[in-house]
Amino acid sequence: MRINLGNDPLSSKTEVETVISKIRDLIINRQLEPGDKLPSERALSNKFDASRSQLRLAIQKLEFYGLVKRYPKSGTFVSKIGVGALNSMMANILHLQTPDFKSLVETRLILETKAVKLAAMRRTEKQLYQIEKAHEAYIKKSINGQDALDEDLLFHLKVAEASCNSVINSLMLVITPEIITNFVTKKICDAQNFSSLIKEHQDIVNAIKNNDPDEAIKSLKIHFKDLYNYCHTN
Amino acid sequence: MRINLGNDPLSSKTEVETVISKIRDLIINRQLEPGDKLPSERALSNKFDASRSQLRLAIQKLEFYGLVKRYPKSGTFVSKIGVGALNSMMANILHLQTPDFKSLVETRLILETKAVKLAAMRRTEKQLYQIEKAHEAYIKKSINGQDALDEDLLFHLKVAEASCNSVINSLMLVITPEIITNFVTKKICDAQNFSSLIKEHQDIVNAIKNNDPDEAIKSLKIHFKDLYNYCHTN
DNA sequence: ATGTTTAAATTGGTCAACCAAATTGGTTAA
DNA sequence: TTAACCAATTTGGTTGACCAATTTAAACAT
Numbered sequence: 001m002r003i004n005l006g007n008d009p010l011s012s013k014t015e016v017e018t019v020i021s022k023i024r025d026l027i028i029n030r031q032l033e034p035g036d037k038l039p040s041e042r043a044l045s046n047k048f049d050a051s052r053s054q055l056r057l058a059i060q061k062l063e064f065y066g067l068v069k070r071y072p073k074s075g076t077f078v079s080k081i082g083v084g085a086l087n088s089m090m091a092n093i094l095h096l097q098t099p100d101f102k103s104l105v106e107t108r109l110i111l112e113t114k115a116v117k118l119a120a121m122r123r124t125e126k127q128l129y130q131i132e133k134a135h136e137a138y139i140k141k142s143i144n145g146q147d148a149l150d151e152d153l154l155f156h157l158k159v160a161e162a163s164c165n166s167v168i169n170s171l172m173l174v175i176t177p178e179i180i181t182n183f184v185t186k187k188i189c190d191a192q193n194f195s196s197l198i199k200e201h202q203d204i205v206n207a208i209k210n211n212d213p214d215e216a217i218k219s220l221k222i223h224f225k226d227l228y229n230y231c232h233t234n
Numbered sequence: 235m236r237i238n239l240g241n242d243p244l245s246s247k248t249e250v251e252t253v254i255s256k257i258r259d260l261i262i263n264r265q266l267e268p269g270d271k272l273p274s275e276r277a278l279s280n281k282f283d284a285s286r287s288q289l290r291l292a293i294q295k296l297e298f299y300g301l302v303k304r305y306p307k308s309g310t311f312v313s314k315i316g317v318g319a320l321n322s323m324m325a326n327i328l329h330l331q332t333p334d335f336k337s338l339v340e341t342r343l344i345l346e347t348k349a350v351k352l353a354a355m356r357r358t359e360k361q362l363y364q365i366e367k368a369h370e371a372y373i374k375k376s377i378n379g380q381d382a383l384d385e386d387l388l389f390h391l392k393v394a395e396a397s398c399n400s401v402i403n404s405l406m407l408v409i410t411p412e413i414i415t416n417f418v419t420k421k422i423c424d425a426q427n428f429s430s431l432i433k434e435h436q437d438i439v440n441a442i443k444n445n446d447p448d449e450a451i452k453s454l455k456i457h458f459k460d461l462y463n464y465c466h467t468n
Numbered sequence: 469a470t471g472t473t474t475a476a477a478t479t480g481g482t483c484a485a486c487c488a489a490a491t492t493g494g495t496t497a498a
Numbered sequence: 499t500t501a502a503c504c505a506a507t508t509t510g511g512t513t514g515a516c517c518a519a520t521t522t523a524a525a526c527a528t
Contacts, residue, residue, distance in 0.1 A: 287481090306490085307488080307489045
């Protein structure tokens, strides 16, 4: 798993991509139909003249995107998705580029806006407590004039958790660190005084506490005003 | 990479989770600080009494979520994220469950609503052409009374591509197959006559063609009316 | 013929040995 | 004293051999 957001961790990428490309060709040429069993890893690695390791990495990537399904000791099967869609998705996977920061931020805004709304609707008492705890830690660090980036991150993660939507939570987990690392270099958020930032967080907490989805969204949009501007300008 | 949406493809999951858990302990106990270099894979596999393969899988998963960063021939480093956030994210990763269908659909609605809006704003001529082509294929299959699920999928993927947001596109790629497989079993969409479905698609295409974001969103919401109901009821 | 048992072959998963690149430390020459 | 070089060590990456579960088909009894 990883949603490969472009940062490919391992392997001579080109080799894996070659293998994926060849598998795609098999599907396009109808030598391999949706639902079919793939040839064994050994057979394929031989046929493609690639090592089994590289072939496994390729299959792992395909499985991550749900295009094939592995059954241990039994075989790997092409998902029952239309040939056109399979082809298109594989093309997409092959072209995956390291994501531009603007896309990242834009997506974060979407997800977190929804997360904060859902959190206001569904949060349990325990989740609310965790959010409040994170918020307090943020305050504590912040009023000492220290950099509270970590506490800020934790706060937002806890909100995502409280959305009670496992997929949103997962996606936030994936894109958040990417954003963090970019944040250090770019510095979008202008230096507000910390007390206003604390208030913005507090408004979000209150809205979630009061089960007020609309207010929660409104508060978040104020908090992310700079980010919105960053996305919508140029 | 994969966004692990819960479907863990390989490996004695428990073993990997044990390793991740132990690495988390190292961080909690401050034996490993953000930015630090991890001990070598060999050293860790020895220390944790796990095979190096399993340890690599664990690190791969952590890297996928951006919690560590690998540098070939040089070492693996803990991301410079606060200890609290690291801990929380690792806990999340460990608890990741196979996503419930409702979360999946809910997230799809969010992403695709945004995607369709952005597509209406940013689509290139080429992307528009691809969408139209997919739509025509859908029509062709549909008026013959055949099942056009695949063409439908391809249509929506092309819309996501036209959003010109690489992250949204990636995320859609990840969650879409999961939805498809669930769709077959559950059958949420009631059997509309195909002509109304075609018209709904056509409205979306037109809105994107006319660069009318609001109309695009409106059309999509009509098209996904059943899905919305599915999410908001019960 | 047919159904059942059993053994051989095939499967994806795992592992320990190996590889080349990168780092490191010491040595040497300026 | 400093800078440059070289070799030994350490690194993550890769590989081919091995494993156990599964599937297959052949052998056998009915």
